[in-house]
Amino acid sequence: MPIARSVLFATGLFLTLVLGGVGFIAATISWDRSVVIEAGPKAGFFYETGDGLARHLSAEGVDVELTSRDDTLNIIESVQDPDNPVNVGFIAQKIDAANYPNVTSLGSIELEPLLLFARTDLGANLSVSDLEGRSVWMQVKGSGFDQLASEVFDAYDLDVEPRYGTLNEGILSVRRGETDVVGVLFPVHTPIVRQLAADPQLTLVDIATTEALASEIGYVRSLTIPPGLLDIAGSVPSGPLHTVGVPVTVVAREDLPAAITLQIASRLQDQFGSPSSTVQGTTFPNFMDLQLSANTVA
Template identity: 25%
Template sequence: MQVLKQAALFVRTNLWIIPLGLLLGWALIRYLDPAPPRVLVMSTGSETGGYHRFGLALQERLAEQGLTLELRSSRGSLDNLQHLLDPDSSVSIALVQSGTSLLLTPAEQRRLVGLAALYHEPLWLFQRKGLEITHLDDLRSLKVSVGSEGSGTWAVVRSLFQARDDESRLLELNGGAWQALAGRASLDALREGTLDAAFFVLPASNALIAEMVANPELELVSLRQTEAFSARLPFLDTLQLPEGLLDIGANVPAEPISLLSPVATLVANERFHPALTSLVLEAAREVLREGNLLDKPGAFPAAQPLELTLSPEADFYHRQGVPFLQRYLPFWVASIVDRYVVLVIPFIAIMLPLLRSMGPLYRWRIRSRVYRWYEQLRRIDRLLHSGAIAGELEREIQALHQLEDELSRVDVPLSYAHELYSLHLHVRYMIKRLEGLRTQAG
């Protein structure tokens, strides 16, 4: 029974910690990041294009991990960027050709983050056979297609002319001698002879590249100054196309070709849950594992080249790989553990000192049941010291006897009994002292 009483006292003394703990837990949960969604919306490109094919492969990989990837077709990179920036859109990630985001305002660029470079999409310049194009200056007197305005091809070509401080020539289409045509229209015009040369930004596996390579009237141009351009434009790589790479039987190209190449990049907005970064990038790594004609196996996804700021989670992935927990646990389990570790650590850090205070509070509560009576003894002591006790002797002696009776009913744990009995001795001492004064006065 005694143990139960003391346990009840201990609980009553520390009841305050329960609402405090609940309040703290609520606050931490309230500001904890929400769980990652099970559905992700991605903007790709035309349903017959390479971006959409990559999206389908990524969709299949993510489905194996329990994440549904919904694909939205679009007109291309610039359209994808607009989907990302549209507050009413459900798109949270998109495929964007590097360099295209330079068409956005700085404020719009700050709303987006880069996740990874995925694969090279070279800038191809094909000419009619017999021409000798080696520099951009050689295009001034020719009929050239520079890509449809707002397209990925247009964005890269525009960057090249900006680097030369000659952007106005492009914007004015060289006084009307150049045309802003899409890929298929450019190829048709080259075949018909209404164009002398045309720019294309396409992966090496694209059917248009195969058609141009097979056409004996067309030649692939090897531009000079590619290293200079890539040094000034970090979102471009310089690629060396070895002899015969595109068609080893026909030996196309007949000699090594130097190309500038943007890359397909994965871009996200504020709607993208950062916890999904490693899951998406690991799935992309599986899709790209085998590489292609231009990219070695395992080269992508990569952190560069990107013109947008790399997200912190993507930066961690590219430097250290999959987070520790995800190496040993399924993603969704690791995500829950990771989120609640973030919750538990500050909870423990705050609650541990509070829990440690429970013992001292209990001791204070027990001792206060004893020490509060000392105030009466101190008061009598002050009366004795001031000499004002004479008229109060009987009343104070009677009060001390009552105090003795009350102390006999005070219940404290055995470990604190010595303090209670010390008080008994002090009360008895004061009674004898007052009784001695009463005898002297009588």
């Protein structure tokens, strides 16, 4: 099925399930009004979205707790575990759905591009092949960036020197000249992405042949970021930037109360129901990430 048709189908499916949930909710009202949302680092998109969702649910009378962790690959482990209070979270990663029978998808809300920022003294118009032998800040082990960047470097058979720690530590290390590259896996509108794009000490690294790369990795999509999208004043990027991106999907334990599930789905539609700035013809929320089954209420 062509990408445009598959995206329209996924978006239509999302809207159908949301509307269908209205009828379902009338027959399955739950009086459990509590939710624990687990997100990523506070500078990232998971936390930004989780915070907005928590505020919305709290205003609707839901008892909400928001937690964060740097090893974002393990958020889904928390949601899966019936003994863990976390029942809502986020994924932007490769998973084996067979390991998460208790977890369902509430829809994908954005596409996170892999963005690599190198020190400008390494040269201009850098491509990923120029990173051979360079030190790369991979964030913490178990982060989504660590997973995807490692797969990209492996695909290009690159030998890089990985360094680990928080994103803030990595940014400082690059600015001090101690590390060559720092990267993020956040949507283009995230404040930290804008800050890095506007930093005169940093330059973006282009990733070539992304269609083939996306096909090899499997759970990502080829992306081209238009000139100036990250920083209009500084014309960043100066030309089309090629990379890959992974869908951000909101996930929930299957026993999440139907009333809360519908409230979350409605909030996601209100907040993210617009065309993507990075993927032409794509509108969120949708079910483009097919790794998990769609929640029957969302």
